[in-house]
Amino acid sequence: MKMNEAPAPKVELRNVRFDYGGAPILNGVTAVFPTHCITAVVGPSGQGKTTLLMTLNRLWQEERPTVGRLAGTVRIHLNGGLVDIYEDRYDLTWLRRRVAMVFQSPNPLPMSIYKNVAFPLKLAGEKRDHRMEERVQAALRQAFLWDEVKDRLHKDARELSGGQQQRLCIARALILKPEVLLLDEPTSSLDLRACEVIEALLAHQKESCTMVMVSHYLEQVRRIADRVMVMENGRLLPRDAA
Template structure:
């Protein structure tokens, strides 16, 4: 039984007077992988950043419409943005571990939210690293700098850091674009594993990646949501001509 977890209702995003997203309306299903695809500048990353309100940091950005997460509008007045971000984790394009130890990277979120007991932190760090398929590689060097790992390992460390606050939703903004094919394959495998416990929304430039790992795909073009459907249908018989042109590589 599919259940809606994130629901976008007529979302418009403006940077000053420029309208970057136009009336975006669609639902993200719980414990599925939803891919956002489209050419550069189409608004897919901007939309992703609406879901955890990271656009708040851009002074010129303004959001209209509603995004419901678990039924409540995150753009309503008085929303606790800190609690929201704890529930909606994010992994960025470039692996960005903090310049601290592997352990402290993963423990960062739980510590922010008040976990102090060492045994609880130890357990969370271990579970998160296991969950990010990194534990076996780093269990003997948890005190060494996270920045000393390879690019792919750093990105898995960032995933471990994101799931350490036990979010429901994981946002991934082109998480493999800075990685080599081997590291990319490992992350893709991990994403398939992650959806057993988390709802994943992933922005990707790579259409094969969207086809391989996602359950549903949303195609963005110049701020519009052109088409949104089950991934197999999107890649075999899209309704819209523009979707077809894009996935067959005619532009973008």
């Protein structure tokens, strides 16, 4: 990705403030995450990086009672234009099927490999088996996992290694063909080898997906991120990559 072309914005935050039970976490974040780029968000822990990701798929609203409070606008390029995702007419389910998320530690559900990957598709109402099989296979290939698991699709997903589990979670996030993928330190619990595989597969997804990745490792950020932003005191400041 060439930096001087200035690709169109995919996600746009304007003066986003978030406080959790009165404690400010985000103090006016204004930023743009361009289409088909991997934007890395770095910074010391406890600065609200995960919270930032959760404002993009509104996952913070799942906590009940909702203690968080958000102000400002978050717009994402969906349905052919930038839309304010906090508008009432947008359904949470609709949003999260387009803005997927991978968590810090691998979290396969206690079911088979196949069922894990097929899960979001099943929730979305897909009933045709052959269609499901095609999509599962495609997603597993995208996650560089197909060759390793094609003979044991119906084994418990928790038998896989840590790195495989995380790739399974990525396949699960990709199966609905999301336009934005949020990654919350996806390799922090993995060894170097597993880490490299995941970096390689993420780099492959850039054509179809815009990624926002929280990371601790500057090495990793240098390797795959197109743009780097630093989170400090609840604000997001741009830094040039490399």
